[in-house]
Amino acid sequence: xxxxxxxxxxxxxxxxxxxxxxxxxxxxxxxxxxxxxxxxxxxxxxxxxxxxxxxxxxxxxxxxxxxxxxxxxxxxxxxxxxxxxxxxxxxxxxxxxxxxxxxxxxxxxxxxxxxxxxxxxxxxxxxxxxxxxxxxxxxxxxxxxxxxxxxxxxxxxxxxxxxxxxxxxxxxxxxxxxxxxxx
Amino acid sequence: xxxxxxxxxxxxxxxxxxxxxxxxxxxxxxxxxxxxxxxxxxxxxxxxxxxxxxxxxxxxxxxxxxxxxxxxxxxxxxxxxxxxxxxxxxxxxxxxxxxxxxxxxxxxxxxxxxxxxxxxxxxxxxxxxxxxxxxxxxxxxxxxxxxxxxxxxxxxxxxxxxxxxxxxxxxxxxxxxxxxxxx
DNA sequence: GTCTATAACCAGATAGAC
DNA sequence: GTCTATCTGGTTATAGAC
Numbered sequence: 510x511x512x513x514x515x516x517x518x519x520x521x522x523x524x525x526x527x528x529x530x531x532x533x534x535x536x537x538x539x540x541x542x543x544x545x546x547x548x549x550x551x552x553x554x555x556x557x558x559x560x561x562x563x564x565x566x567x568x569x570x571x572x573x574x575x576x577x578x579x580x581x582x583x584x585x586x587x588x589x590x591x592x593x594x595x596x597x598x599x600x601x602x603x604x605x606x607x608x609x610x611x612x613x614x615x616x617x618x619x620x621x622x623x624x625x626x627x628x629x630x631x632x633x634x635x636x637x638x639x640x641x642x643x644x645x646x647x648x649x650x651x652x653x654x655x656x657x658x659x660x661x662x663x664x665x666x667x668x669x670x671x672x673x674x675x676x677x678x679x680x681x682x683x684x685x686x687x688x689x690x691x692x
Numbered sequence: 693x694x695x696x697x698x699x700x701x702x703x704x705x706x707x708x709x710x711x712x713x714x715x716x717x718x719x720x721x722x723x724x725x726x727x728x729x730x731x732x733x734x735x736x737x738x739x740x741x742x743x744x745x746x747x748x749x750x751x752x753x754x755x756x757x758x759x760x761x762x763x764x765x766x767x768x769x770x771x772x773x774x775x776x777x778x779x780x781x782x783x784x785x786x787x788x789x790x791x792x793x794x795x796x797x798x799x800x801x802x803x804x805x806x807x808x809x810x811x812x813x814x815x816x817x818x819x820x821x822x823x824x825x826x827x828x829x830x831x832x833x834x835x836x837x838x839x840x841x842x843x844x845x846x847x848x849x850x851x852x853x854x855x856x857x858x859x860x861x862x863x864x865x866x867x868x869x870x871x872x873x874x875x
Numbered sequence: 876g877t878c879t880a881t882a883a884c885c886a887g888a889t890a891g892a893c
Numbered sequence: 894g895t896c897t898a899t900c901t902g903g904t905t906a907t908a909g910a911c
């Protein structure tokens with residue numbers, strides 16, 4: 510238990526919020542998970558309210574997402590997409606929070622900004638470059654990038670929700686996506 | 693107020709569950725929305741509990757989703773995908789319930805079945821037929837169908853969450869998706 | 876900083892009159 | 894079938910001792 514109490518509260522709150530939604534989690538449970546006596550109210554020495562800890566949790570996850578941004582990197586599209594899928598797993602908590610508590614989440618504008626940046630925009634530029642170089646067929650790069658991003662996010666979420674791939678496994682999915690873009 | 697009370701309760705509960713999540717809705721509010729006196733408990737003459745009404749709401753939405761299944765239809769891929777997107781809007785409530793309350797929802801197995809059927813499987817067969825006929829390039833039809841479905845669902849959800857398209861509008865998105873599959 | 880204890884409140888659910 | 898009234902239990906948040 511090397512982490513200080515504040516950090517343990519944040520970690521516990523994140524895990525509980527992700528698995529059961531913000532409304533479904535009691536402060537008492539957060540205390541218990543953080544090694545404090547449940548119902549003691551010790552939580553309130555660190556955060557003013559449940560909304561306050563949610564704010565801090567989301568802010569921290571956004572910072573992590575920014576830090577973990579997948580660098581475009583090299584290699585073929587299939588391996589790039591596989592890496593992107595791994596990147597989504599890395600920010601899975603943030604995505605889970607977002608889809609679960611959507612409009613009630615704090616930092617919404619910043620969230621949208623970060624997700625849009627890490628996603629579509631970066632890819633659109635790289636795709637455009639590949640198209641200009643004649644490596645892949647020329648198409649509406651921004652739209653293709655959006656398709657790729659949403660397909661990857663969709664695959665990630667489907668797997669997360671149903672505890673497994675929804676019909677097709679990761680390798681086939683990534684290969685098909687790359688094949689679509691490349692030819 | 694021609695609908696009977698039970699139906700009004702179902703309608704109200706659905707709307708509230710979708711917008712604020714099951715845990716975020718009080719039975720009192722459902723009563724109020726259904727034209728009953730809030731806090732009266734009249735709700736309980738129609739449903740045994742909140743879980744009971746959730747069960748009925750989900751079952752009804754599943755039936756609607758099945759009834760509203762988009763028939764494959766004719767025309768080019770772009771218009772087919774545009775129709776699929778409209779179909780997603782039609783079952784938007786069910787999708788919203790699913791992403792919001794995910795694993796805590798009743799009828800999970802049936803839900804997965806219905807979504808998988810309406811989605812990937814149907815499309816995989818049609819794609820395979822088009823590939824066999826040489827209309828579109830031959831690829832892993834199941835995986836391509838999965839990509840298409842998840843991209844469409846992703847676009848639908850992104851629009852719903854952020855109140856607008858996440859970067860690229862519907863027409864460009866659909867056109868790009870069709871272009872990827874066709875060539 | 877954490878504890879015990881508790882206040883204040885709100886939600887789910889029931890009883891019984893009309 | 895809806896109402897008023899109420900029970901019960903859980904949740905947020907605070908007070909004050911240690």
